[in-house]
């Protein structure tokens with residue numbers, strides 16, 4: 001998944017996006033912040049340059065759980081759309097399962113493995129990292 005040309009969107013279709021270009025990294029995040037916001041034991045991202053993607057629709061809202069983080073979501077249906085961190089200016093992390101064809105997602109690693117819930121069992125052979133990036 002070094003390059004991507006794809007479309008995606010939220011559950012209700014009010015927020016759509018197109019993305020094209022280099023995938024900087026792709027993998028699963030186990031951090032508590034992602035777990036809480038997704039209400040799931042982990043979530044899956046791919047990271048691209050913000051300039052290589054575009055959102056369409058006026059339903060995109062943002063939420064900042066801390067001063068360095070911005071998360072985007074659809075105000076109509078609540079689907080999470082992106083994560084951005086101030087330390088990685090110009091990059092945007094998109095949720096893999098918002099892709100119209102999420103089967104094309106190729107995870108490379110697990111991030112924040114030290115925060116993984118004990119009852120989630122993973123046996124995919126991917127690297128397990130304790131620090132994002």
Ligand SMILES: [Zn+2]
Pocket residue numbers: 010011012013014015059074075076077078079
């Ligand atoms: Zn929506």
